[in-house]
Amino acid sequence: MVTATRIQRDGYEAPTPTSVIGIEEIAAKAPANLADFVNELPSMAPNNTPRANVGFVSAGLVGINALNLRSLGASRTLVLLDGQRVGPSTLTGLVDVNQFPQALVKRVDVVTGGASAGWGSDAVAGVVNFLLDKDFTGLKGQVQGGTTTYGDGRNYNLSLAGGTGFADGRGHILVSAEHAYNKGISGVPRDWYDGSKLMFNPAYTPTNGQPQLLVSPNTGFATATPGGIITSGPLRGTYFGPGGVPAQFNYGPVISAPFMQGGDWEYADFARSGDLDPRLSRQNLFIRSSYDVTDNVQVFVQGSYSRAKSFQRTLNQFNFANITIQPDNAFIPASIADQVTAPFTLGTFNQDMGPIPALSRRSSWRGVAGASGNFEAFGSDWDWDVYGQKSVNHAYTAADISITANYRAAIDAVRNANGAIVCRSTLSNPGNGCVPYNIFGTGVVSEAALDYVLGTSWGRTKLKEDVFAGTLRGRPFSSWAGPVSVAGGLEHRREAVSGSNDPLSSTRSFFAGNYSASFGSYNVTEGFLETVVPLAADQPWARSLDFNGAVRATHYSTSGYVTTWKLGLTYSPVDDISFRTTRSRDIRAANLAELFQASQTSTTSFNDPFRNNASTTAFQVTRGNLSLDPEVADSLGVGVILRPRFLPGFTASADYYDIDIKDAISTVNAATVVNQCFQGNGAFCSQIDRDVAGVISSVLVQPVNLAKQIARGIDFEAGYRQPFLDGDLAIRLMATRYLKNYSDDGITPPTDTVGTNGTNGTLKNSLPRWRYQASLGWSRDPVSVLFTARGFSSGVYNTSYIQCTSGCPASTTANMTINDNHLPGAIYFDTSITISLSDQVDGFLSVDNVLNKDPAQMAYGPGVGTAPLSVNPVLYDVLGRSFRMGFRFKM
Template identity: 25%
Template sequence: MAQDSDEGGIESAATADAPAPGQSIVVTGSRIQNPNLEQASPVAVVTAEELSLQQANTAEESLRQIPGLVPSVGSNVNNGNGGSTYVNLRGLGANRNLVLLNGTRLVPQGLNGLTNIDVIPVALLERMDVLTGGAGATYGADAISGVVNFVTKRDFEGVDISATNQITEEGDGYTFRGDMIVGGNFGDGRGNAVFAVGYTNREAIFQGDRSYGVNNISSITGAAGGSSTAIPSVITVPGTTSGTLQVSPDGTSLVPFYAPFNFNPQNIYQTPLEQYRLYGSSRYEINDAIEVFAEGMFVQSTTSTIIASSGTFRNVLDTPLSNPFLPGGIRNQICGFDTDADLAGTQPLFSQAECDAAALATDPNDPAYRTVGIDYGRRFIEFGPRLSEYRTRLFQIKAGARGALVSNLDWEIFGAYGESENVQRQSGNGTLSRLQQSVLATNPNTCLDDSNGCVPIDLFGPQGSITPAVQSFLDVGNSGTEGAALSQVQAFISGDVGFGISAEPIAIALGAEYRDYSAFSRSDLLSQTPGEVLGNGAASPDVEGAYDVKEVFGELVVPLVSGAAFADELTLELAGRISDYSTTGTEYTWKAGGSWSPVPSLQIRGGYQRVTRAPNISELFAVPVTGLDNFDTDPCAGAAPTTDANLRAICLAQGAPATSIGSIIVDPAGQVNVTTGGNPNLAAEKANTWTIGAVFQPVFAPGLSMTIDYYNIKLNDAITSPTIGDVFSACFDNNPSPTNPACTSIRRNPATGNLFGNVGTTPGLPLVLTNQGQIFTDGIDLVANYSTDLGFAGLDLGFFGNWTNRSRFKANQDDPASLNRDCVGYYSINCASIQPEFSFTQRTTLSFDEVDLSLRWRFIDAVEVEPLVADTFLEEFRTIPSEHYFDLTAVFNVTDSFALTAAVINLFDNEPKVVGSNIGSTSYNSGNVFPSTYDALGRRYSVTARMTF
């Protein structure tokens, strides 16, 4: 049997099939259940049929392709992925939208309050509802930009078994997903139970396996480059006027830096995933007035990030001049008396006699014994890549009862409890303390301190000079655990009051809710020590916090006019919520909206909401840590501070040593240290959102429906940190002075003056959370669906388009001079994930007797580099042209109980535009492209076999 021709796309809730007579519906964004009401807020609905046509194996794969949504951390984010995937509505941040399962909050993943949407059982979904424009009055905080409600199948009977196999044309990235759903009625139809089990296995795709990802390309020069943590070792001696030198190919001397390390091949475009899923739900009518229900879910996932080999990332290590691996020629250069190519400039560190004597002094008690602090950049390619394995476990149970209070009012009460845990285990890193212990060796076979089985390391040799024994000593592994728990209780009544102003009664919902949220992050001692885990970026200090909130809420839907001339329907909607947070006190949210149908085929709808969001545990309590991000320029780099006295004074005030002036460099890998953390003095955010739109279902064109909606969201007192560009601008563009706090808050490497290096000694740029931010976005959504019978086949056309007018961020809302940055249509280190001005998806489906053919067209508008920084980059990398993707799917209904779905995704094998590696933020600009926005995997094939009985 062919699929119904009116199912298979993204549609507005207002255009979905009407409920059966007498059947109550629950529309996402409201607690009111009534068969005759539709809400004023726009809701995009992704049906189960559309998910099947897309061959989506996770919810994130589908959601990030919805126009108007901005890709968040997902399967294509490698460096910056903590083992979870998120959704980002309207580009306002994943922390400003709420994720629900059947209208109930899912337990978050950890400190930041975000829900890992990888846990959603895709095969069990009836639909995904995406409501944007604020929903705080209905669901409480976190719903500033809206909610995503995953609705599972209800009253399922029978058995549904499916298996999906997917692979790229290159033969990698193999993905398997298998699901089985079993359900049935019991108790003479008074009850129903559903149980589902699923398994997913997705393999990694390496950047080195795609032509555009083989080499790390500089966005500034266009040349193949890489990191200054390289092989052979890159060496400087802090406190001298030396530049950055590298061990020569023959290993006998130090020469100008010539061989950056290409880290791309070891990084990945797609993270691997293995997941086990269990889900069950049941309901039972005890009598005509009471029904009890329960729901439970358990998910265990293992995913990994794979990052290029670790090393000593410009750590300064005390090195004996009698180190057994130190070549004589390099020793002479370090001592500084070799004036042709020395590291010490005009003043030698040691005389030749002193240097020669130190070369033979292997005992620290020997008066001739000398050590030098050497800044090493040496990649441990012998270790293989750095592997972070994340094992996440989540369970949530929900139980309650509902029934009829009176004939026209229903009641419901439920409680839910969930826990999540994310255990991270790292390997391939090495530790700083053990590395220093190993470097202090003066004998090639034993260390001066032989504790822990110390093995001497050769940092001057070529690839292979670091032996497996050294790796066993250095790479001891480290781990950490993040977890959260959410308890919630809710009770409400909904229905109608039995009378109204018009022929339709007034509908109401009144209720109360309590939530208790706690979260923690715990790590081993290695992970907690800044800079101790080599190549690990930020430390992971222990954090723990909790808060609770008590709320009352109410909704009112008042049909004002019904069936009148020029007012076939006129309805007013009101809602409000009072929330008492244990952290920020009492907050108020409310909404007012309505709809007007001058004629039956046209409805005008709109609404205004006042929404608040209290800070989450991470924003309140996270301990400041230093990590890494991308950047492109440093005003203190190069010769500029040698000719500008004020600039020199600023660089010195930021912690650069005087000897580094003139030799400060920008990291060849395009990275910078940044320090982030929580702020216990944060207050709640406040947002004003409004929408206005229309629903058009003309009687003269059966099968046609259209919705158009304008949204406007302004967020004040936003909990934000400044962008990297904002930090530089506040110092170097606005009152550049060595006494300006905006300048002195930038802290440089005390050994080299660079803005990169050991995170334990180089805080870098301060990205401190405050309530000073302001965020604004507005735009238009357009949805159109048309279905008709062509005689030989059914035709189904669907279109969902978004035009984002503005998406602005201001770091300081109270400062008129603060830049009001707009990231729509732009990419840079100041704009995270790409948000095009215009995007759409269009699906055309032909349904024959036993076969459906469906073509999906995805369009992404052209984008360009943010104008403020465009001149920094090579011209060919300053634009990404518009992109068109086509996916072709065929559904073969072999029998009434067996169907085969085959799809070609990225039909024309479009490759992403190469823009280099340091033109955007680390998480989203990876492998020279933006793989979360543009398809970096290439053409791939997917086949699903499904059996139902």
């Protein structure tokens, strides 16, 4: 059975293109994680991996390994396990591939086309189906370990799987267990980092021809240092080093708050304080048992449990010149105390607090019971299957962060009547427990002060999914060209979320985190019908011509009824060439987060145009919207497949896709809300809260049905297998040329992100014009070798930027001018070798990024929301050369 269709039919090829990854390819590559291997496919955008989410505290995605086809968002890619839905791992609907029994995966089908009519909602971009070897008999296992060329990032993987029959072969049982660990990489122990930042040009005016944005290497912060820096008054530029000793800061030649190029930039930069790679430990257990009740009926039960724990150190708490110090503060060093006669502002990275540690624990229980069988009716054979699934996912996310009120009270320290240093608030409220906190310098804060200032922001989420489904397949009659195949079925699904959080998070009392508990549920009832009708066979003008059609009726308790459909044709004039085309209507309904999220907050930094683009740190508050309608996507696919008889073993295909999404569900970020208000769109101004000084404190954002999103591109795939040098040669090439990824939300100017190697405002928008992967494998017992090249084309920071160094037009919000908008492409070479040590044991060695190619520097800014590491980990390899070696056995 091929995932592109529900029809089971020998020799039939569905019109929807499918890339297949077999167990041999997986074994040859020996990936540390199966999701890592799948995410290297050119049709994937690997922006929901553990490394891509480094630095994010409030999103709760630490450790997640999800899949995202076409860069349309992981929520638009349907992930299946043996053709069955898998419960979401996050409130946003992401499915964590870490929970799958990877030792039993025999094949991965990647359907790169709309498949909602066949498989249901969320399959707008396509389907990724992990198929298990349910008939495996014997015992197999693997021991694998790895590290980088720098001796860090150590990891290992242990797996064991077994299968056996019972009851004279009528029954079969499978058991699989896996334990994997990745130590992660603390800090950024690499010499490629150059401190690149993207800053506003302080010399820019709309008429002087200079660019508004500057890509600047060797750039740190002008308004914060590890132990604090005075940013106003006569002592401006006085910073406090180890032990609180004052010194004069060396400002660089270019200053544009909060950034500064040159001078003491390395000292005033905290990008290296976060982790390059998070620590991740995961375990899973899978059990399946099947039994042939009769020759025509089989029943099965299966259960799985998985858990994962991840940890990372993210950004420091940054206070960019937003702390006011009173002149009587008791911790002001004596050497400058006499010079302080008025309040001044101070900025700090709060080095004594250290980087914010973020912890995530996830567990998943999944149980499935079902039956399958076959029978004869209407003169033909029919087969059927039914199953019920229940999954429960628990997620706990926590971060040790400062409590804002405690921090503000503790740094406002004075001397009491006895000369002792106390909090100012303690003078009027002696029993408040406040412990004074020395904000001047590093290595000066007491443990008691840290205990008072720091707290744990935590949130627990429970996600439940119940599914009941049944499918019937058969060939009720024949046309003039052959038997007509049909498949139909029913499915009912219920999704629910509940949770809890600490009391302080409910009132946004922490610097970051502030996790919230969401509650809600919805249900979906669906029915589908699919058919394959042969229209011609063995004709002079057609070796074969088949029609494939599907329709699905869906009713959501939240948004009502919707119909999806698919029409497709496959045509082979001769055996050497085939053409395929599909036209489909696909949908995605709002997920639990988009519907029910209860004011999730994250700390972000942006430039406030109301205050001359002043750097502003505020809460972005995201709230669900019960009024959302389903997205509707019209998809077109046209392709050709070549199998020339004059070149046995060679196949090639090219497929064009066009996905047009109407009423796309999306959320504009805080910076967009502020800019829209500044430009006169009054509807957004009510979403902005400011403090008494006029500084933005929070911005409310909500998902809405936007106007349109369009994705277009061409997928290429070619393969060649032939005997060579007394062995077997296998060559495979896969590439995707992205033509358009266009968004028009009816609010901001339309943007096409194709060609973006930067973040374009978010990692989710990184999309080079080309992504490719080529592999060359050769095997001759007892040796197999594999060489792989993977990469992407050069691009820009942001497709809306205008590059210029002089004579620039006036910069606008829609099209800002920049001095350097270029980011290079990259190609990485990997290799692996497998040696059969015996009939049952293989040894293997894999090396990724053989040439140890450094990532390109990507200037970060102009806002600061997460650790500003000047690289894009979604596209570029940030670890360097990595080694994995181990043994696998099968008996």
